Amino acid sequence: MHEIQLHNTLSGKIEPFAPLKPGQVGMYTCGPTVYDYAHIGNYRTFVFQDILRRFLKLRGFKLNHVMNLTDVDDRIIANAAAAGVGIRKYTEKFVQAFFTDCKTLSIESPEHWIRATDHIDDMVALIEKLQKNTYTYPSEGSIYYRITKFKDYGKLSKVDLSGIQAGARVDNDRYEKESARDFALWKAPKPGEHFWETPIGAGRPGWHIECSAMAMKYLGDTLDIHTGGIDLAFPHHENEIAQSEAATGKQFVRYWLHAEHLLVEGEKMSKSLGNFFTLRDLFAKGYKPSALRFALASVPYRRQLNFTFDPAGNQPGMAARIAKAADDFDGGLSDDLNTAQALAAVYDFVREANTAMDKGEFRQGDVSAAAEFLGNFDQVFAVLEDNDAEKLKAIGFAGDDGGLSDAEIEKLVEERQAARARRDFAASDRVRKELSDRGIILEDTKDGKVRWKRK
Ligand SMILES: [Zn+2]
Secondary structure (H helix, E strand, O other): OOOOEEEEOOOOEEEEOOOOOOOEEEEEEOOOEOOOOOEHHHHHHHHHHHHHHHHHHHOOOEEEEEEEEEOOOHHHHHHHHHHOOOHHHHHHHHHHHHHHHHHHOOOOOOOEEEEHHHOHHHHHHHHHHHHHOOOEEEEOOEEEEOHHHOOOOOOOOOOOOOOOOOOOEOOOOOOOOOOOOEOEEEEOOOOOOOOEEEOOEEEEEOHHHHHHHHHHHHHOOOEEEEEEEHHHHHHHHHHHHHHHHHHHOOOOEEEEEEEOOEEEOOEEOOOOOOOOOEHHHHHHOOOOHHHHHHHHHHOOOOOOEEEOOOHHHOOHHHHHHHHHHHHHHHHHHHOOOOHHHHHHHHHHHHHHHHHHHHOOOOOHHHHHHHHHHHHHHHHHHOOOOOOHHHHHHHOOOOOOOOOOOHHHHHHHHHHHHHHHHOOOHHHHHHHHHHHHHOOEEEEEOOOOOEEEEEO
């Protein structure tokens, strides 16, 4: 097997990948800020990290992948206040839309989906640590991070801080990329807006502290991999490093991976240019989810991806090649179900499509035809969708994912019943928890029996 090589933004180099603990990877991805629907540029990054996590799993790594939902920031607090609803209520619609979109694009769920608003205590504890280490100063009810005290500031993004003034600061998280200044860890409450009452004062967290606190809570002081869009490298990720390393004195992240921008028709997406698209916009235009995932995954993550609607944007040679592959596939199956010949048509096509992608000759217009061809292949062969574990479990075989067989479950249920009968409730709780951790829910019926089902 090949050695896995990844480009690390921190060193600016391609490096061999080896996790801190052999066989296990701790990975963090900055998730969406749920004040609006995510756009296809966001999904380019999420598809990239999905390819990464699927590949690491395929290579046998046990993955602990954390993705956050930023469900508190200045815009969310202001919008929720304007709408006269709580933060949870305001963000819920966008959270659910994000989950649905991820499912639609076959983006796997990470091991932990977490919300910033569930981790205010962790953020406060981290700020207290920074206070203790004297990296902070208070001002008008807010708490700021003193950038000049952190000597390594700029090591990720290579931002030049020669012009920075000590104590210069901005109150807004959404500041210009050029302004490297002290940033708020904790913000004083604004009249009429939501705030938390905490040991460091009333207020709300800054955006950057959210990711540092949540990443270290679930993954420890040092993460193997941190991913995100390239626009997050500065200041967001630079600030995450400054906060985390000043608090722990240890390296925060070993491999930083950043996905490049997605352009639409050669331009950066923006609402004012009218080229800003959510997934739903594209589905309304007739795009299929599989074709979209294919398009987002087809360009290596460190290259800009130019998304184009030009229907003439297909490559004549490629279109002809897809048509020939479809014909060969049909020819093979038509010939008394010659499955080997039909598969050869698929292999040949995939090889040629790869070459075309490398040369930049695989265009947007080719994607749906290619996806349709591969879809037809799997309609007949039905081998691409990996649901073996589910199927085996359904007929009583434990999968290799730690799932329990029916017999194993029955045995544990009996153990729990026996523990209850001898009034050993600690033991019965332990068994219930073990079952719950492995996806089994118990229901005690009125007549003292127990029913179980898989989550
Ligand atoms: Zn983040």
